[in-house]
Amino acid sequence: MRNIFIIWKREFLGYWKSPIAYIFIAVFLLFSYLLFFLYKEGDMDFFLRNQAEMRLLFRLMPFMFIALIPPLTMRLWSEERKMGTMEILMTLPMRESEIMLGKFLAAWSFVLVPVVLTLPLTLFVGSIGRLDTGPVAGGYVGTMLLAGAYVAIGVFVSGVSRNQIISFILTVVIYFVFVLIGLDFVLSWLYEGGFKTVHLVCAFLGFIPHFESISKGVLDTKDLVYFASVILVFLVLNRFTIEIHKYS
Amino acid sequence: MIEVENLVKKYGPVTAVDGVSFKIEQGEIVGLLGPNGAGKSTTIRIMTTFLAPNGGRVVIDGMDVVKKPLEVRKVLGYLPESAPLYEEMKVSDYINFIVSARGIPSADREKLRSETVEKCGIRDVMKKAIGELSKGFRQRVGLAQALIHNPKFLILDEPTSGLDPNQIIEIRKLIKEISKDKTIILSTHILAEVEAACNRVLIMHNGRIAADSRLSDLQAGMSKEAEYEFVLAGGPDEQAEKKVRSIPEVRSVRGIGEGKYLVKADSGADAGGAIFDAVRDSGRRLTSLSRRRVTLESIFQKLTSES
Numbered sequence: 001m002r003n004i005f006i007i008w009k010r011e012f013l014g015y016w017k018s019p020i021a022y023i024f025i026a027v028f029l030l031f032s033y034l035l036f037f038l039y040k041e042g043d044m045d046f047f048l049r050n051q052a053e054m055r056l057l058f059r060l061m062p063f064m065f066i067a068l069i070p071p072l073t074m075r076l077w078s079e080e081r082k083m084g085t086m087e088i089l090m091t092l093p094m095r096e097s098e099i100m101l102g103k104f105l106a107a108w109s110f111v112l113v114p115v116v117l118t119l120p121l122t123l124f125v126g127s128i129g130r131l132d133t134g135p136v137a138g139g140y141v142g143t144m145l146l147a148g149a150y151v152a153i154g155v156f157v158s159g160v161s162r163n164q165i166i167s168f169i170l171t172v173v174i175y176f177v178f179v180l181i182g183l184d185f186v187l188s189w190l191y192e193g194g195f196k197t198v199h200l201v202c203a204f205l206g207f208i209p210h211f212e213s214i215s216k217g218v219l220d221t222k223d224l225v226y227f228a229s230v231i232l233v234f235l236v237l238n239r240f241t242i243e244i245h246k247y248s
Numbered sequence: 249m250i251e252v253e254n255l256v257k258k259y260g261p262v263t264a265v266d267g268v269s270f271k272i273e274q275g276e277i278v279g280l281l282g283p284n285g286a287g288k289s290t291t292i293r294i295m296t297t298f299l300a301p302n303g304g305r306v307v308i309d310g311m312d313v314v315k316k317p318l319e320v321r322k323v324l325g326y327l328p329e330s331a332p333l334y335e336e337m338k339v340s341d342y343i344n345f346i347v348s349a350r351g352i353p354s355a356d357r358e359k360l361r362s363e364t365v366e367k368c369g370i371r372d373v374m375k376k377a378i379g380e381l382s383k384g385f386r387q388r389v390g391l392a393q394a395l396i397h398n399p400k401f402l403i404l405d406e407p408t409s410g411l412d413p414n415q416i417i418e419i420r421k422l423i424k425e426i427s428k429d430k431t432i433i434l435s436t437h438i439l440a441e442v443e444a445a446c447n448r449v450l451i452m453h454n455g456r457i458a459a460d461s462r463l464s465d466l467q468a469g470m471s472k473e474a475e476y477e478f479v480l481a482g483g484p485d486e487q488a489e490k491k492v493r494s495i496p497e498v499r500s501v502r503g504i505g506e507g508k509y510l511v512k513a514d515s516g517a518d519a520g521g522a523i524f525d526a527v528r529d530s531g532r533r534l535t536s537l538s539r540r541r542v543t544l545e546s547i548f549q550k551l552t553s554e555s
């Protein structure tokens with residue numbers, strides 16, 4: 001535990017020294033705040049709809065994360081490998097899994113910084129209307145879990161490729177696939193096209209169905225287990241690639 | 249003690265380390281010498297648990313590096329090639345990170361920290377970012393990182409590469425200073441380094457150990473033959489050459505132009521005086537006469553040129 005914290009601390013504080021971190025936070029907040037007010041459903045924007053709800057903010061998350069999380073995760077392993085600092089890191093008296101978890105948690109917690117900074121928006125909406133707390137709490141829990149899944153994938157990819165650009169592209173592609181297969185129009189297209197099994201698999205694997213169900217304020221174990229599994233699977237794969245590098 | 253037995257490491261089809269074995273006793277300072285690509289760094293990476301071998305084993309202080317990596321890492325200090333450090337971190341933050349990552353008990357922290365900082369001479373740069381440091385200071389910070397937990401074994405991969413002559417001398421002095429109570433393995437392809445700091449040398453070539461001996465034995469063993477060089481005033485002269493050749497200890501004399509001659513003689517007696525007399529007897533004068541020292545260079549070249 002202590003070792004995980006030591007690695008977490010170095011990585012988390014390290015983020016604040018790079019401009020990417022500030023760009024990440026600024027862009028994240030800009031998009032959440034602007035799109036929240038400007039996005040039109042039908043031809044009604046937030047003010048015309050005249051409803052106190054945060055649905056739209058959370059609906060943005062899976063898409064914003066696609067572009068914003070890879071820059072935070074792509075360097076976690078590949079930079080260490082490229083700079084050679086990996087050799088000192090991996091010969092510290094710590095377990096490989098502790099180092100990996102420290103890195104994963106650092107990126108995850110950093111992603112949650114701007115998510116927390118959307119709270120003023122929520123409080124503002126809550127102050128001008130009656131917010132239903134269930135979906136808001138669910139939305140934040142869902143966003144947290146979704147971010148965890150994205151980060152686990154990103155950290156894993158960073159361990160696969162030494163090249164950060166390749167890491168970036170590969171991560172975006174994986175996110176895109178996970179998002180795409182859970183989109184309403186894709187799912188209904190599959191369903192109507194008669195691909196029943198594929199439809200079921202996609203609905204099960206895609207991010208969006210699970211995320212939306214949590215965001216409605218329904219904390220179903222099925223969805224929690226889903227996100228926990230995605231995180232776990234990619235962490236295990238990550239641990240495995242570290243081992244492969246030792247033997248190759 | 250460090251025991252390396254039959255170590256093998258392959259990168260795909262390339263065998264980087266091919267059956268390397270050696271033993272290092274407590275307190276030895278061993279130079280691991282070899283041309284680039286000889287397998288030095290790979291051997292070191294296996295010893296430090298960074299890589300796993302394909303065959304053979306390394307036992308450090310009675311612990312197998314594959315079976316007990318965490319315990320091995322505790323007794324090792326390691327400075328990888330070119331001192332890879334986190335550029336964006338401040339030196340003090342980096343040292344603090346290593347101190348806590350090394351799990352140094354908080355009672356010893358302050359003492360070990362200030363001792364190491366003092367020893368490595370980095371007190372003045374503690375507030376600077378590592379990326380701003382000169383190569384010499386980076387190397388010192390790298391050494392501090394390797395030393396801070398007062399390890400029994402210190403493994404340094406090319407600790408002076410890329411430094412200027414002054415920095416090299418300083419780093420060597422530092423290594424000498426810390427070598428008092430430690431077992432040190434120092435890899436390098438600079439021969440002077442081994443001569444300056446080590447008492448034993450392991451020469452690697454093509455993934456194998458080409459020579460393993462005490463520095464003094466190696467030099468003595470290779471020098472059954474002594475070499476002299478003399479230069480005649482006023483150019484070459486057959487008479488003088490003949491006279492020198494007639495000295496009993498002299499095996500051969502070879503003119504290498506402009507009055508310069510190379511003499512090979514038995515190493516037992518000093519043939520220098522005889523050469524001087526022979527030249528004088530022939531009526532010529534010497535502008536210089538010297539005995540060529542058998543350098544590690546020549547041994548090294550001999551061992552690593554035949555593949």
